[in-house]
Amino acid sequence: MVTLEDVARHAGVSLATASRVLNGSTRQVGASLRAKVELAATQLGYRPNVAAQALARGAGNVIGLVVHDLVDPYFAAIADGAMRVAESRGLVVMVGTTHRDPEREIAYVSTLNAQRVCAVLLAGSRTADPHVTRRLREELDRYREGGGRVACVGQDLLDADTVVPGNAEGAAELARTLAGLGHRRFAVLAGPAGLVTARDRVAGFAGALAGLGLPAPRLVHGPFDRDGGYTAAAGLADGITAPDEGVTCVFAVNDVMAVGALAAFRDRGIRVPQDVSVAGFDDIATLRDLVPALSTVRLPLQDMGARALELALDPVEEARAELVTGEVVLRESTRRVGPQAPG
């Protein structure tokens, strides 16, 4: 491996001079020496050792990104947004996936701390477990004590700059819109009981229903992914085919679950939206190719990832939490229904 010293010797200059021309220092170097150094560097194929630079400078150029699952389009979009701003600033990204294990999230923050990344970005819902949340916060504090910056997209529970999706608000708006379509009896594929995002969306949805004087939705809990949505919807199938008291609309707390629900209904010959309406949340990119196209609450995922990283990188006083409002978008999977027969 060729080092700066090799280059300096090869060019017949001092180490310091070589360093100055090769690293964009503020100091000026004479044209002739500069040329010599640059020549030697390219000839030898010199590549700076960023680890050494980071050590000497006390500041690196890598940022850490922690997501639950890269294969989930939701996180892929957020990661993509964050990586674009990272790239635009000459930063390199270290990515870790927790596969929805909070312990791994904590472990990863520790790892990123050891890597001395200049900022870490935590994407994804917090868990309701106060114990793990406390431990995660402690780990983050340790990291921040060392000068690290942290930002998240999700709930503002970590004392960090946070891009907060309007989960409750969006779900409430969705509920009102759906009610406006004539729906009265709802089911909610509610995800895991311990996931704050899922919880907030359920609460927002149920709260809006209550505000409208409508009956409480039927809740079915399960995993936060596609198969979780499938299973939950399958368990619902009976309630939907029953002519009386049947739910006419099901809200899955995220799109991938809604996709699973669509599949479950399809497999059982239940037509969407004729037999039941279905709505999701997030507006992941793959949605537009579904049949029927899924109604949902749109979140600007890439922007959120990008914005979160900006928050981490440009420490603004008093700009802790930024709320992002979701926009209800109605597509083919939800339809207007006639007034219900009185119970």
Added chain:
Amino acid sequence: MVTLEDVARHAGVSLATASRVLNGSTRQVGASLRAKVELAATQLGYRPNVAAQALARGAGNVIGLVVHDLVDPYFAAIADGAMRVAESRGLVVMVGTTHRDPEREIAYVSTLNAQRVCAVLLAGSRTADPHVTRRLREELDRYREGGGRVACVGQDLLDADTVVPGNAEGAAELARTLAGLGHRRFAVLAGPAGLVTARDRVAGFAGALAGLGLPAPRLVHGPFDRDGGYTAAAGLADGITAPDEGVTCVFAVNDVMAVGALAAFRDRGIRVPQDVSVAGFDDIATLRDLVPALSTVRLPLQDMGARALELALDPVEEARAELVTGEVVLRESTRRVGPQAPG
């Protein structure tokens, strides 16, 4: 930031001793001192500085991963596979996306070289441009001269261990299967002319057709993504509705293009598979939720990513290229057709 020296002082031991207990060295340390050090470390919240470790040891624990687009399920799956084996080995992953720009791929290898990652993984098709390929290879050579390991998933064009998808073979097998269903006139959404993967799949498909004595397929080039598939298919629509000489089956050289094609046909009232059969390639995860379910050639994407990283990490003599055979899987998007009326 608390350093090893702080810990050593706090524990009343030497730097070396502290290092030995905290970093899993082979050397043994007495129980009492060990306890003191561990206590001091946790009390102070010590986190090793991996950059310094890497410098001192001359070996890091980060690997680099370069993909074209993280949002594309194809790359997400490969990345996921690679990241799983990385994690199992205690390695951390630096991810870069090229957004299909070969220049960025070269630049990223340079960056990863500067980071002194212990291995780099290049995923995605090569371009047919010999000039960029040469420059990329030079950059890789420089990296390897420094002791770096490289592996790819794609074509074996970089003098590196490579997991090679059986593109031509899989496409050929697909062509034969489709012909067996009675199809005679095909169209191929061929992707960019300069992308080797696209090229190989087209060639394999067309070659098999020729071998069967069937007419050459109609080729439509375009971008390698969903919208490219949409546009290409839209341009085809006339040829399909024409009763005579019309193609009965279209092969998109990858699944995301096929998804776009499905959308284009749907928007035009062309039914799949009644009016035209459609097949893709890759078997990305999102496929199972499409209607109609898409026929394709299955590639074990995660395994390929995982395997490639293993190749990079466990340098085996003479195991340069590993071919992965794709498996044709027929679903609802392709149907059997009656014998064609003679021209």
Added chain:
DNA sequence: CTGTTAGCGCATTCAG
């Protein structure tokens, strides 16, 4: 078993 001492590759004072 434990402590001392050199570097790893580079940025940066500080002199000249």
Added chain:
DNA sequence: CTGAATGCGCTAACAG
């Protein structure tokens, strides 16, 4: 403008 010297945080021989 240029060079010599110091230290970043840690590991790995060497001595005790």
